[in-house]
Amino acid sequence: MVSNATSKRSRAVVLLSGGMDSCVCAALAARDHQAAAVHVSYGQRTEQRERRSFESICDRLEIRDRLLVRNAALGAIGGSALTDPGIAVPESHAFGAGAPVSISAGVPVPVTYVPFRNAHFLAVAVSWAEVLGAEKVYIGAVEPDSSGYPDCRPEYYRAFNEVVKAGTKGGTIRVVTPLIAMHKAEIVTLGLELSAPFDLTWSCYQREDRACGVCDSCVLRLRAFREAGAEDPIPYAEAAARSS
Amino acid sequence: MVSNATSKRSRAVVLLSGGMDSCVCAALAARDHQAAAVHVSYGQRTEQRERRSFESICDRLEIRDRLLVRNAALGAIGGSALTDPGIAVPESHAFGAGAPVSISAGVPVPVTYVPFRNAHFLAVAVSWAEVLGAEKVYIGAVEPDSSGYPDCRPEYYRAFNEVVKAGTKGGTIRVVTPLIAMHKAEIVTLGLELSAPFDLTWSCYQREDRACGVCDSCVLRLRAFREAGAEDPIPYAEAAARSS
Numbered sequence: 001m002v003s004n005a006t007s008k009r010s011r012a013v014v015l016l017s018g019g020m021d022s023c024v025c026a027a028l029a030a031r032d033h034q035a036a037a038v039h040v041s042y043g044q045r046t047e048q049r050e051r052r053s054f055e056s057i058c059d060r061l062e063i064r065d066r067l068l069v070r071n072a073a074l075g076a077i078g079g080s081a082l083t084d085p086g087i088a089v090p091e092s093h094a095f096g097a098g099a100p101v102s103i104s105a106g107v108p109v110p111v112t113y114v115p116f117r118n119a120h121f122l123a124v125a126v127s128w129a130e131v132l133g134a135e136k137v138y139i140g141a142v143e144p145d146s147s148g149y150p151d152c153r154p155e156y157y158r159a160f161n162e163v164v165k166a167g168t169k170g171g172t173i174r175v176v177t178p179l180i181a182m183h184k185a186e187i188v189t190l191g192l193e194l195s196a197p198f199d200l201t202w203s204c205y206q207r208e209d210r211a212c213g214v215c216d217s218c219v220l221r222l223r224a225f226r227e228a229g230a231e232d233p234i235p236y237a238e239a240a241a242r243s244s
Numbered sequence: 245m246v247s248n249a250t251s252k253r254s255r256a257v258v259l260l261s262g263g264m265d266s267c268v269c270a271a272l273a274a275r276d277h278q279a280a281a282v283h284v285s286y287g288q289r290t291e292q293r294e295r296r297s298f299e300s301i302c303d304r305l306e307i308r309d310r311l312l313v314r315n316a317a318l319g320a321i322g323g324s325a326l327t328d329p330g331i332a333v334p335e336s337h338a339f340g341a342g343a344p345v346s347i348s349a350g351v352p353v354p355v356t357y358v359p360f361r362n363a364h365f366l367a368v369a370v371s372w373a374e375v376l377g378a379e380k381v382y383i384g385a386v387e388p389d390s391s392g393y394p395d396c397r398p399e400y401y402r403a404f405n406e407v408v409k410a411g412t413k414g415g416t417i418r419v420v421t422p423l424i425a426m427h428k429a430e431i432v433t434l435g436l437e438l439s440a441p442f443d444l445t446w447s448c449y450q451r452e453d454r455a456c457g458v459c460d461s462c463v464l465r466l467r468a469f470r471e472a473g474a475e476d477p478i479p480y481a482e483a484a485a486r487s488s
Contacts, residue, residue, distance in 0.1 A: 067320060073315070076311060115375055119363065122363070128317075128321050131322060150410065153410065159411075163400065163403040163407055166399045166402075167394050
């Protein structure tokens, strides 16, 4: 289903949350490398559902090497609606409408921001890449149409690659962000071209049975499929969200 | 015991493993800030003993805010004598004599190197600093007289600070490494000046009852106390190590 575009089967580690962006990213990694997938549970509201998506996406993409790890720190630290039950996940009917908790360089950061989260994920992926002898770490970070998280911007990954260069034995592992400049609708189109298993993905921030359709993540996802002229194959709780 | 050198009680997070370097670092942080201490257990051989050191050092330094977290990833990933029971901790009677597993820019990296470990620790400390509103993260990394780990070099911390700047909400947290250019004997001298509780520290890589006296970490520590003209207050299993 995913073709081998390159003959060289160098190894790559891909961070796979189970959402649509990381699913497309994993499909790219699996097309071009012998991919190994890592998933981090960190006490987020939908962790059971995400883990199920991780396993089934790996099955479909034929990724055998898998690492499932629990991060206890992010839940203990809190400070986010995703990890602290005392902070509500805001409803959002338009991009950027999440309640901002801080302004940095004019960018409102929503309460769903998990402080410095992607550094935890990248640390795991780079450590594993070092042990596996992988040359790349794939992460499906996206800047446009995303939620305004500081750790989804290109400058963050440029800086992180300097850390990897300075702080690993060989200094040759590269963190790559193939989706970072893409709009969500373009990611849907790319995923359809790659036969990425969107039916197995989960993006909702707050529900695990059917996607809520009203959180930031659901709203961005639904809009992306609509703009790409495609049907989102996962079930939603609120039919209204599909036509919003 | 530790005086307040500054009147401003800004907050700082300090990474406290329980070893001599991090103990001196914590004493500095507690002198200059309202300090919060974080300890990460990661399946290393001496984790129980290190955790006891962490708690007792915090008690002595009157650090109330403490975060103890378990990192499951480093143990699962392995690749180090500290986390993989199948890789022996080498005996060492001189700095640099650990069995090298790789050469990077002429520096032999010993088998006690835990792949990309400090990025995991810094991620926790920076996330917590962001939630606490702390302005600094202290880490007791040391380059000279240390074991040649790539993530103990100044360029690593310079690069990491760029990641923190790009990847946090405010972008103002700074990772500081007050000991990085010091020789171990100087750290002992500084610790004695600060009344850092060396009697509560633990440095040995492989034993938890009495320090082995023969692993890299013990050898470096014993030499440091000897060069500083001071007595190491912790118990050693091998009396020979004291006079080596």
